[in-house]
Every structure is written in C-alpha cells, then in structure tokens.
Amino acid sequence: MTLATAPRLRIALIAPARYPIREPYAGGLEAFCHTLVRAVRALGHTVDLYAAAGSQGHVRAHELPGVSWARDPLASSDTAYPPGARAAEDAAFHRLARHLEGAGYDIVHNNSLTPVLFEYRLPLLTTLHTPALPEMQAAISAAGARAGRFTAVSASTAAEWVLPRPATVIPNGVDTAHWHPGPGGEAAVWFGRIVPEKGLHLAMDACRQAGIPLLFAGRVGDHRYFSTEIVPRMTGQAATWVGELDHPALQSLVSRCRVCLVTPRWEEPFGLVAFEAMACGTPVAAFRRGGLGELLTTAPAALAAPDDVSSLAAAVHVAAGIDRAVVRDWVERHHSLTEVARRYAELYSEVPTR
Structure with missing residues (x-):
C-alpha cells in the first residue's frame, strides 16, 4: 500500500503533561511532539494534540494541568512535583482516557510518562522516550497485551523495558528544512x-x-x-x-x-x-x-x-x-522528519487491526 492509497486516520497524540507544547520548548520530547504532529498532518491524517495548558494548537477542552513551581521557584525540578500536582495530573489523565475511549480515534499515540492510560481499553501506540520508569513499567506488565504496541527511540532504550511484544525502533527525526546549514564559527x-x-x-x-x-x-x-x-x-x-x-x-x-x-x-x-x-x-x-x-x-x-x-x-x-x-x-x-513521520503513519494503520 502506498501513502497515496493508505486510509486517512484520526489520531490522538498525547504529549507529556509537565510542560506546554510551544516554543521555546522545555525539552526534546516537547519538540518531538510538535514536529511530529505537523509532519503526520502533512501526510493527510487528522491529528488532535492533547497536551498541557498553555500549549499551542491542542484540544483545550481536555488539556492537562502542567506543573507550576511559581510558589517555590528555587525548588523547581524536572522530575519532582510541588504539593498536589501529581494527584491533579493523574486525575486529568483519567478524565482524558475516559474521553478517548468514546471519541472514536483510530489510534492513540501516547508520548506521555503516565501509567494511567494502560488501565483503559484504547488503541494505544506508546513511544518510549526514557529508560524504564517503575510505575509505568508496572502498569504495562499488568495490562499485558492490552497495553498495545510500542516504539522506542533507540535499541538501547527498548532494551530497558519489559514489553508484551518487542518495540519497533524508530529514532527521532529532524526538520531539516528548519535546521539548515550555517557558516560555523570559533565558539x-x-x-x-x-x-x-x-x-x-x-x-x-x-x-x-x-x-x-x-x-x-x-x-x-x-x-x-x-x-x-x-x-x-x-x-x-x-x-x-x-x-x-x-x-x-x-x-x-x-x-x-x-x-x-x-x-x-x-x-x-x-x-x-x-x-x-x-x-x-x-x-x-x-x-x-x-x-x-x-x-x-x-x-x-x-x-x-x-x-x-x-x-x-x-x-x-x-x-x-x-x-x-x-x-x-x-x-x-x-534522520529526516519526513521519513520518521512516514514510518509512524505505517504503524498507525496497523494498530487498529491488531
């Protein structure tokens, strides 16, 4: 099947919940989600972005709360939570999962780090962007085959996880139209x-x-x-x-x-x-x-x-x-973004039939 004849899919792409998906990006994972949404849309698919409050182009009716350290900025961390924030994040993911169960998406592409989504019956494709996280690993193991399919950004990362079926390795891509060559310099x-x-x-x-x-x-x-x-x-x-x-x-x-x-x-x-x-x-x-x-x-x-x-x-x-x-x-x-989007689109068409 060629891209021209492939079915057009409705895709829910779930971003990590901690930071908004907007420039300047909080990190590479946030940048990946934004660029992949654009690239997959360019292939003709419908993609709805579910992300933290303050994101650009996301579904605001079901946005995630994000993490704010405004009350204690010197204690800010990319791995910890201020009081109450973790409970609020988990509750938001439960609400989102219940919405997704009835929304009729062909595929839910999960890029978050939450264990919550594996408790629900969703057409999940999860990309593993980190080494194994204990809570997420436990949820995957408990879900078994219901956890869906997996990709990983490298073979090294895939090897860190215990999965119901092997992950497909798809390294991330770069928008080479944006990141274009320059003259270099001394620094x-x-x-x-x-x-x-x-x-x-x-x-x-x-x-x-x-x-x-x-x-x-x-x-x-x-x-x-x-x-x-x-x-x-x-x-x-x-x-x-x-x-x-x-x-x-x-x-x-x-x-x-x-x-x-x-x-x-x-x-x-x-x-x-x-x-x-x-x-x-x-x-x-x-x-x-x-x-x-x-x-x-x-x-x-x-x-x-x-x-x-x-x-x-x-x-x-x-x-x-x-x-x-x-x-x-x-x-x-x-590592062109176009090739990465094409590979994900091929996987998307497989997941609903599995």
Whole structure:
C-alpha cells in the first residue's frame, strides 16, 4: 500500500503533561511532539494534540494541568512535583482516557510518562522516550497485551523495558528544512535543559581545557544545580549563557558555532540536540552513552568516554575538523522528519487491526 492509497486516520497524540507544547520548548520530547504532529498532518491524517495548558494548537477542552513551581521557584525540578500536582495530573489523565475511549480515534499515540492510560481499553501506540520508569513499567506488565504496541527511540532504550511484544525502533527525526546549514564559527555550543543529568558543567570544563569558548542556551530546570555548578564556571569569556531561545534563534546560534557538545550523564535515550546540531552542519562531540552513543557510532561525530573531561576535550578538537557538508548529509539521509513521520503513519494503520 502506498501513502497515496493508505486510509486517512484520526489520531490522538498525547504529549507529556509537565510542560506546554510551544516554543521555546522545555525539552526534546516537547519538540518531538510538535514536529511530529505537523509532519503526520502533512501526510493527510487528522491529528488532535492533547497536551498541557498553555500549549499551542491542542484540544483545550481536555488539556492537562502542567506543573507550576511559581510558589517555590528555587525548588523547581524536572522530575519532582510541588504539593498536589501529581494527584491533579493523574486525575486529568483519567478524565482524558475516559474521553478517548468514546471519541472514536483510530489510534492513540501516547508520548506521555503516565501509567494511567494502560488501565483503559484504547488503541494505544506508546513511544518510549526514557529508560524504564517503575510505575509505568508496572502498569504495562499488568495490562499485558492490552497495553498495545510500542516504539522506542533507540535499541538501547527498548532494551530497558519489559514489553508484551518487542518495540519497533524508530529514532527521532529532524526538520531539516528548519535546521539548515550555517557558516560555523570559533565558539563551541551546548543547548538543552540545564539539569544535572545533561552534564553542562562537564562541557564547560572540557571547553576550558580545549581552549575554546562555549556558548550555552537552555531552560534552567534545576536552580540549585545552576547556582552551584554552572554560575561559578562562568568566569571571564570562557562560557556565556545566552538564555532560553526559540527554534529560529537556536538554529542561528548553532549554525554559527564550530562544534556542539552533548554531555549526558544518564543513558540518553536519543539526544535530539545532537541531530539538530548536525543538521546545521555543526559537528558533534558527545559522551558515548545510551541511545546517543548507539546512533552516533557510524556518524561523522566524535565520541568520548562518559564523564571524562579530558576525553571530551580531545573529542572537541576531532569534531572541529569534520567537514560540515558531510555532517549535514548524514543527518538528511538517516534522520529526516519526513521519513520518521512516514514510518509512524505505517504503524498507525496497523494498530487498529491488531
């Protein structure tokens, strides 16, 4: 069956509940949901986005509450909840699931991290964006075959979970029309959530050792980490924070840099920022970890031993010498958003018949 003859489907795409799906994106998962909705719609399918309050283009009648740290901003975290927020999130997911049971969707594409949806009878396709989460794993195991089908953003991530049937591995894609090549420059760049598990402080140390100034952009997701590990390293012109940027500003910044550092301190499931940088022609120096290390093994990139600043500094120099055109070409051939959307559309047509 070709895309031209494939049936047009009604799809409910459920985003993670913590942050709105809008620019500047809170992280790679939020960016993935937004770009995939656009790409699948471009294939002719109807896609309704269910997401946190404050999102753009979502179904407002059934929006999720999100997480607000307005009462105690210095305690903010990307993994914890302020008092009462977790209960409110669970209740919202139960209401959403009951709505979806009677809404007649052909497929419910779940990108959230909630265990709630597996308690209901839904035509589920769940994309695994993280290593196994205990509550979600327990819900999947309890649901068995009723849990539906699964995809994972890397083989490393798929191997972390115990599933009723093997996950289909579909690495994330990059909108190569947006993330387009630039001239490069002298500085290195780091961008993403500023939280301990993303390892910005190690990127700062490696660039100082390599003798290359670092520009970094992103949302502060852990204020304690930022004040104790990041601010003290911002001495002289060695490292400069340019704030939280939307995608056009990020593209402009990244495309004008010499090399991009990606420094996960956990088993990074995918590492979208690496592929966005490479789409700009900017070579990547990264820790060899999780799905990121798996997917960059054959890429024109420089991999370093995890958590090793000297190894990373050496990788920065190696990456800086990689041809920018070769880097861009590799991403276009292996990680285009168009191809990712096509693969998901094929899976969508299978799920309702299973």
